[in-house]
Amino acid sequence: xxxxxxxxxxxxxxxxxxxxxxxxxxxxxxxxxxxxxxxxxxxxxxxxxxxxxxxxxxxxxxxxxxxxxxxxxxxxxxxxxxxxxxxxxxxxxxxxxxxxxxxxxxxxxxxxxxxxxxxxxxxxxxxxxxxxxxxxxxxxxxxxxxxxxxxxxxxxxxxxxxxxxxxxxxxxxxxxxxxxxxxxxxxxxxxxx
Amino acid sequence: xxxxxxxxxxxxxxxxxxxxxxxxxxxxxxxxxxxxxxxxxxxxxxxxxxxxxxxxxxxxxxxxxxxxxxxxxxxxxxxxxxxxxxxxxxxxxxxxxxxxxxxxxxxxxxxxxxxxxxxxxxxxxxx
Numbered sequence: 001x002x003x004x005x006x007x008x009x010x011x012x013x014x015x016x017x018x019x020x021x022x023x024x025x026x027x028x029x030x031x032x033x034x035x036x037x038x039x040x041x042x043x044x045x046x047x048x049x050x051x052x053x054x055x056x057x058x059x060x061x062x063x064x065x066x067x068x069x070x071x072x073x074x075x076x077x078x079x080x081x082x083x084x085x086x087x088x089x090x091x092x093x094x095x096x097x098x099x100x101x102x103x104x105x106x107x108x109x110x111x112x113x114x115x116x117x118x119x120x121x122x123x124x125x126x127x128x129x130x131x132x133x134x135x136x137x138x139x140x141x142x143x144x145x146x147x148x149x150x151x152x153x154x155x156x157x158x159x160x161x162x163x164x165x166x167x168x169x170x171x172x173x174x175x176x177x178x179x180x181x182x183x184x185x186x187x188x189x190x191x192x193x
Numbered sequence: 194x195x196x197x198x199x200x201x202x203x204x205x206x207x208x209x210x211x212x213x214x215x216x217x218x219x220x221x222x223x224x225x226x227x228x229x230x231x232x233x234x235x236x237x238x239x240x241x242x243x244x245x246x247x248x249x250x251x252x253x254x255x256x257x258x259x260x261x262x263x264x265x266x267x268x269x270x271x272x273x274x275x276x277x278x279x280x281x282x283x284x285x286x287x288x289x290x291x292x293x294x295x296x297x298x299x300x301x302x303x304x305x306x307x308x309x310x311x312x313x314x315x316x317x318x319x320x
Contacts, residue, residue, distance in 0.1 A: 001233070118238065125228070126256065148265075
């Protein structure tokens with residue numbers, strides 16, 4: 001995977017396969033602690049403890065089409081490369097939470113990538129699932145709740161032409177604006193070096 | 194439990210058919226992008242972007258857009274499946290945004306399979 005937004009897309013696809021109805025994606029960037037956290041939680045069918053222990057092994061997968069499952073192992077490797085790690089909490093009764101931690105300024109930390117495109121793909125491809133996306137950057141915050149977007153479009157799917165227009169406005173304009181506005185911690189980090 | 198009569202079965206069929214058409218809305222067909230780890234790594238998200246942009250530009254509203262997982266042909270990714278009406282699904286592989294637009298124009302909207310790009314007709318779980 002070239003960037004973190006592709007990892008997010010890939011891991012959330014697991015949640016969808018696990019039958020999740022609600023998925024929450026939280027990205028937090030903290031310059032003071034030099035920490036980037038990506039947290040993905042779902043209410044899908046969950047995994048038992050034994051499977052959680054094995055799930056980072058690339059030769060473990062629930063798929064029957066092929067015998068290798070690389071998604072989570074690749075995400076864990078990306079985190080490790082940048083002085084971080086991946087944590088999985090899951091319950092067989094339902095629900096999984098994946099947390100990936102990265103050293104924000106690490107030279108091998110992959111770039112964020114096109115988050116808007118990842119979210120657009122997820123929401124338009126699965127309009128029946130409720131997504132919450134929260135991104136904080138040193139106290140500033142962007143939030144998107146697909147349930148709230150649906151309420152703005154009564155009787156229309158988020159995958160309809162009108163829905164796509166609304167999503168595009170939120171994700172390609174508002175989110176981009178949030179991501180591109182000056183990040184107060186950024187220059188501080190540079191000055192330290 | 195009382196025995197099912199032929200009428201009961203007919204009623205059941207009617208009610209599930211209604212359900213199905215409601216769920217499917219007024220869609221003429223379905224365009225599915227495969228988003229397994231393999232697909233994503235090979236650039237499937239760019240294909241999704243292309244389709245959603247084209248849907249907007251060409252005002253396509255009678256085709257349902259959907260995503261799914263790996264189809265088991267990882268070396269052919271990025272892949273899509275096109276399902277029009279009752280005809281068998283067609284799979285296309287090794288896509289680029291240019292090929293995706295050609296398939297959208299000629300097959301999804303035009304109705305004729307783009308033979309030189311198609312991988313095959315039918316489902317991966319056939320038989």
